[in-house]
Amino acid sequence: MNEELVRPAVKDIPDYVPGKSAPGAIKLSSNENPFGPSPKALRAIAKAGKGLQAYPDQMSINLRQALASRFKLPVESFICGNGADDILQIIGETYIKAGDEVIVSKNVFSVYELIARLYDGELVFVPLRDFELDLNAIAAAVTPKTKIIFLTNPNNPTGTIFSASQFDAFMKIIPESVLVVVDEAYAEFSASKDFPKTIDYVKSGAKVLVIRTFSKYYGLAGLRAGYCIGRPELIAPMFKTKMPFNVNRLAQAGAIAALGDSVFLKKTYQNNLTEKTRLYREFESLGLEYKESEANFILVNIKRPAKDFCQELIGLGVSVRPLTSFGFPEAIRISIGTPTQNKKLIAALKKAL
Amino acid sequence: MNEELVRPAVKDIPDYVPGKSAPGAIKLSSNENPFGPSPKALRAIAKAGKGLQAYPDQMSINLRQALASRFKLPVESFICGNGADDILQIIGETYIKAGDEVIVSKNVFSVYELIARLYDGELVFVPLRDFELDLNAIAAAVTPKTKIIFLTNPNNPTGTIFSASQFDAFMKIIPESVLVVVDEAYAEFSASKDFPKTIDYVKSGAKVLVIRTFSKYYGLAGLRAGYCIGRPELIAPMFKTKMPFNVNRLAQAGAIAALGDSVFLKKTYQNNLTEKTRLYREFESLGLEYKESEANFILVNIKRPAKDFCQELIGLGVSVRPLTSFGFPEAIRISIGTPTQNKKLIAALKKAL
Numbered sequence A, B: 001m002n003e004e005l006v007r008p009a010v011k012d013i014p015d016y017v018p019g020k021s022a023p024g025a026i027k028l029s030s031n032e033n034p035f036g037p038s039p040k041a042l043r044a045i046a047k048a049g050k051g052l053q054a055y056p057d058q059m060s061i062n063l064r065q066a067l068a069s070r071f072k073l074p075v076e077s078f079i080c081g082n083g084a085d086d087i088l089q090i091i092g093e094t095y096i097k098a099g100d101e102v103i104v105s106k107n108v109f110s111v112y113e114l115i116a117r118l119y120d121g122e123l124v125f126v127p128l129r130d131f132e133l134d135l136n137a138i139a140a141a142v143t144p145k146t147k148i149i150f151l152t153n154p155n156n157p158t159g160t161i162f163s164a165s166q167f168d169a170f171m172k173i174i175p176e177s178v179l180v181v182v183d184e185a186y187a188e189f190s191a192s193k194d195f196p197k198t199i200d201y202v203k204s205g206a207k208v209l210v211i212r213t214f215s216k217y218y219g220l221a222g223l224r225a226g227y228c229i230g231r232p233e234l235i236a237p238m239f240k241t242k243m244p245f246n247v248n249r250l251a252q253a254g255a256i257a258a259l260g261d262s263v264f265l266k267k268t269y270q271n272n273l274t275e276k277t278r279l280y281r282e283f284e285s286l287g288l289e290y291k292e293s294e295a296n297f298i299l300v301n302i303k304r305p306a307k308d309f310c311q312e313l314i315g316l317g318v319s320v321r322p323l324t325s326f327g328f329p330e331a332i333r334i335s336i337g338t339p340t341q342n343k344k345l346i347a348a349l350k351k352a353l
Helices: A008-012 A039-051 A061-071 A084-095 A111-118 A135-140 A164-173 A198-203 A232-241 A249-259 A262-285 A306-315 A339-352 B008-012 B039-051 B061-071 B084-095 B111-118 B135-140 B164-173 B198-203 B232-241 B249-259 B262-285 B306-315 B339-352
Strands: A078-081 A101-105 A122-126 A146-152 A179-183 A208-213 A226-229 A297-301 A331-335 B078-081 B101-105 B122-126 B146-152 B179-183 B208-213 B226-229 B297-301 B331-335
Touching: A008 A111, A008 B232, A039 A249, A039 B039, A061 A078, A061 A226, A061 A249, A078 A084, A078 A232, A084 A111, A084 A146, A084 A179, A084 A208, A084 A226, A084 A232, A101 A111, A111 A122, A135 A146, A135 A164, A198 A208, A232 B008, A262 A297, A262 A339, A306 A331, A306 A339, B008 B111, B039 B249, B061 B078, B061 B226, B061 B249, B078 B084, B078 B232, B084 B111, B084 B146, B084 B179, B084 B208, B084 B226, B084 B232, B101 B111, B111 B122, B135 B146, B135 B164, B198 B208, B262 B297, B262 B339, B306 B331, B306 B339
Parallel strands: A101 A122, A101 A146, A146 A179, A179 A208, B101 B122, B101 B146, B146 B179, B179 B208
Antiparallel strands: A078 A226, A208 A226, A297 A331, B078 B226, B208 B226, B297 B331
């Protein structure tokens, strides 16, 4: 690296380690939809192709209107991004000044840390507690310099959630000066009646930004579409800092169609619930410790080096994710697949264990 | 705006003003390919749709390999982005520290300014000289604090180029400590034998980054794909700061196909040259001053308020771009269309003048 040229923060940025795809192996390593993309989205994309010489709508207005009517919020409460990563970057570039404290949990999805470093925020790491976000410890870490708290619910890679009552208690003690960002990339998979109603906080005018994505539930990770929900005064400055044409035309068209693809979404939801329960039983019969999950993946403690184990599994035709880069060198994250995929997974696990 | 919350730089960011599209009007306002997207790209996109549930390749390796063999440079000399805007942002987040001076020409494409502000660079604006980038004045503006110089060749919105000999003379006096970024979004349209060979500078190890895009010549503005060429040591740290999955799957597949769509590209190139000459003659017969262009658009001095004039043209079925937001309130930028589109343009101009 050109140490004299690059920004000092760059050297501290950890490499992003993606889930592996291996030729011939079932990919259960990146929490993608095992049924493929939403078929309605694919049809919308095919129709939109002819206009690809033209720039996308800078304001993603049609997609934001679809979201507005879905969430019963004004269109000004939404901004769309090139995936949720782009939303995180827009939040960073809009709100993080050099020296602002940014609270992030340890051992979670790494892009929060990346964003804090890109905008010279002071990272404050709070450990998980029994593989769950520790809202009490996070609240206790707030100082007058705290600008942003990043929460993930359900959490990645542990699959756990904090409850509505836990979030309510948390919000009561967080000062008005702090922006609470809740990344709900996996929220659609949760069956918990106790899942926090973050949108009600947005409606009541709290300093809460909620992030959602089309990458998981809607099966469109390859297309890149995510969005952020917040009160309009928090969203408006984000339109100034985003790149003008950040959301491609096919993503705008495909995401709108996917929102209305109820057959596909129901199938996705039901399969995830049914297969999750089945995988729990299989893990138990294999004597494997796992964490109960509200997402489309399960953290499993394999009590041996995860990287080697996952390499062996690839040899057996299944790719899952070692959590080494997350700081759990003996745990793996398994995305919940179709019944057929999960059977192959279990067969491979039995051989490898 | 939440003045107490947002980064101080945000309030100084100008709004991005896109080219207008109006229902029923021919769009000659955003320098898009008048023949639509590359047909080969469309076929590749249709094939790639089925894999859209999966994340894109983080490294864009296939696209970078296609570029590497095209330019006869190592694959490590390339990084791809969500359009050239994303490349600009990656350059900013990798290289601009707070207080670094960033030299930008006045009255040009506004994203350089946006990027400098997002990373708290000190903007140094250098005026154009007779509608052209003034390389002498830019070189004279360099100080020990200068980090980056942004050049655009051909320039937007003037269509002018600086020549190989001008660039050679410029590079001789720019210190080694400065990164010279040359945005060549429109380079493929230039017929000039004197167009600078920036790639030779990359090959020789100079601190030069060249930006190209699939948005113009290849007809894929709606898909978002751009790339940057530089020596590997300059490119490597940019992979650390970019968002992991910045280039969508369809863009990676479509861009590779477009690169090889020689029939479409030849048609695009020839039409642009032929129609440019024809438009020059038409402008002359209308008594309109214009700037000779090496790009796919022409700056025309209409000597009256451009916004009103362009609104009137929309009423006559043609949308062109007023250069008010660029600081030329009496000039318009006309994208070169197909023969049919240009005939309608000329007819509309005759009525409106």
